[in-house]
Amino acid sequence: MSTQSTSSPRRPRxxxxxxxxxxxxxxxxxxxxxxxxxxxxxxxxxxxxxVGAGAALVVGGALSMVRKxxxx
Numbered sequence: 001m002s003t004q005s006t007s008s009p010r011r012p013r014x015x016x017x018x019x020x021x022x023x024x025x026x027x028x029x030x031x032x033x034x035x036x037x038x039x040x041x042x043x044x045x046x047x048x049x050x051v052g053a054g055a056a057l058v059v060g061g062a063l064s065m066v067r068k069x070x071x072x
Contacts, residue, residue: 014060022053 029045032038 014064015057018053018056018060021056022049025049 026049029040033040
């Protein structure tokens with residue numbers, strides 16, 4: 001018996017990519033803050049990251065929905 005699926009190959013999820021990018025940005029900013037004399041307002045930076053991540057998730061979800069509709 002074969003357990004292989006005949007569906008198309010899986011694509012990476014937009015949410016995984018967006019949250020991974022957010023974590024990378026936060027880590028980079030923490031390192032930059034510790035290793036240099038640059039200082040950031042944490043509240044403003046976090047609000048900007050949340051707005052950007054939310055926008056990216058909405059756009060990624062919309063693109064995924066459009067892509068699924070066109071493939072059917």
